[in-house]
Amino acid sequence: MRQPTPAQRALGMPRSAIREIMALAAGRSGMIHLEVGEPEFSTPEHIVAGALQAAREGWTKYTPNAGIPSLRARIAERYANSRNIRVEPEQVTVTVGAIGSLFTAVMAVADPGDEVLIPDPGWPNYESILHLAGVRPVRFVQPGDNGFLPDPDDLQRLITPATKAIMVNSPGNPSGAVFPAGLVQDIADLAREHGLYVISDEIYEDIVFDGGHVSFSGRGIDDRTLVVSGVSKTYAMTGWRLGYLIAPAELGPVCAALQEPIISSAPAVSQKAAEAALSGPQACVEEFRSIYRRRRDIFLEEFDATGLLPSVPAGAFYGLVDIGRKGLDSLAFAKSFLLEENVAVVPGITFGPSCDRYVRVAFTIGDDDLREGLGRLRAYILA
Ligand code: PLP
Numbered sequence: 193m194r195q196p197t198p199a200q201r202a203l204g205m206p207r208s209a210i211r212e213i214m215a216l217a218a219g220r221s222g223m224i225h226l227e228v229g230e231p232e233f234s235t236p237e238h239i240v241a242g243a244l245q246a247a248r249e250g251w252t253k254y255t256p257n258a259g260i261p262s263l264r265a266r267i268a269e270r271y272a273n274s275r276n277i278r279v280e281p282e283q284v285t286v287t288v289g290a291i292g293s294l295f296t297a298v299m300a301v302a303d304p305g306d307e308v309l310i311p312d313p314g315w316p317n318y319e320s321i322l323h324l325a326g327v328r329p330v331r332f333v334q335p336g337d338n339g340f341l342p343d344p345d346d347l348q349r350l351i352t353p354a355t356k357a358i359m360v361n362s363p364g365n366p367s368g369a370v371f372p373a374g375l376v377q378d379i380a381d382l383a384r385e386h387g388l389y390v391i392s393d394e395i396y397e398d399i400v401f402d403g404g405h406v407s408f409s410g411r412g413i414d415d416r417t418l419v420v421s422g423v424s425k426t427y428a429m430t431g432w433r434l435g436y437l438i439a440p441a442e443l444g445p446v447c448a449a450l451q452e453p454i455i456s457s458a459p460a461v462s463q464k465a466a467e468a469a470l471s472g473p474q475a476c477v478e479e480f481r482s483i484y485r486r487r488r489d490i491f492l493e494e495f496d497a498t499g500l501l502p503s504v505p506a507g508a509f510y511g512l513v514d515i516g517r518k519g520l521d522s523l524a525f526a527k528s529f530l531l532e533e534n535v536a537v538v539p540g541i542t543f544g545p546s547c548d549r550y551v552r553v554a555f556t557i558g559d560d561d562l563r564e565g566l567g568r569l570r571a572y573i574l575a
Pocket of ligand 1: 229288289290291292315361364365393395422423424425430433434435
């Protein structure tokens with residue numbers, strides 16, 4: 193008799209090596225956690241208060257697929273001001289986390305069998321999303337000796353008739369690399385020349401230390417650029433699960449409609465919390481950024497003159513450390529380092545094959561623990 197079998201699409205979904213590290217770290221006491229990719233701060237009080245008030249006022253029901261109109265308008269206004277471009281609220285889709293915006297963007301522009309270019313190293317969820325969508329991921333390398341920035345010529349070589357979009361992430365996870373304006377423009381020009389969409393993950397846009405964030409918006413390709421952002425990282429709101437997508441005008445309704453079978457709408461209370469975040473006092477954004485900058489500087493100090501840092505992170509809250517001299521692959525290194533030194537880091541292989549000689553550390557714990565963890569990492573590599 194025929195037995196039911198689970199979907200290959202689900203079973204074959206690529207999973208990240210970080211799970212093994214988390215499993216090893218679970219339950220060990222005194223662990224220093226350099227692996228966690230979320231702000232450790234609590235959500236600022238005025239945002240929590242806004243959400244509580246909204247719940248009491250009855251924001252406890254479904255909302256339109258694309259989100260609460262006042263939030264869409266606020267996002268459009270903020271986005272237009274920060275990038276000095278015109279954005280209509282109809283271009284904005286509110287999603288469950290930035291991850292929801294990434295999934296929506298892929299579903300909106302690529303069909304099964306199409307190809308999408310993704311960064312290596314890059315956030316592993318890009319590959320999982322493409323896998324679920326039946327879209328073929330094609331990795332472009334962002335080499336350490338180029339500051340983990342892509343070379344537009346490499347990108348061009350990977351473009352085929354099946355390519356639909358280029359996915360980019362600046363400030364970048366895991367390297368903290370920030371694309372300079374010239375590179376953004378070159379990639380934008382490439383997309384225009386080859387008739388491609390750009391899906392730009394700008395979730396770390398407010399965490400840039402040196403210079404400013406350069407958006408893919410306003411580069412002459414706004415008719416084909418989908419920008420992903422949200423409140424998770426900027427306002428320490430990861431658990432509220434609230435992201436947003438700004439799409440070209442013609443794709444706005446498509447992205448909104450895609451929410452119906454996936455989430456109907458993002459949670460109403462979280463949308464109101466995001467509205468409180470985007471409309472309220474902004475001092476917390478600078479406060480968090482300066483704390484991350486200070487910790488990035490601790491990272492640079494701890495590895496000063498060791499030759500172990502391939503680049504200086506200019507944004508986000510991550511840095512990569514070169515473990516090449518240990519002669520271990522990054523997963524083996526991360527496991528033995530955890531077991532021997534009680535410090536968790538993320539093996540570089542999680543972010544792509546080009547990243548296996550690095551481990552990622554996150555600046556999401558207090559200064560003293562950060563120094564201690566980084567000190568142990570330095571000593572372990574140099575031993
Ligand atoms: N994009 C990148 C590069 C990330 O690192 C993350 C979270 O770690 C996200 C998107 C997802 O953000 P959210 O928590 O809003 O879904």
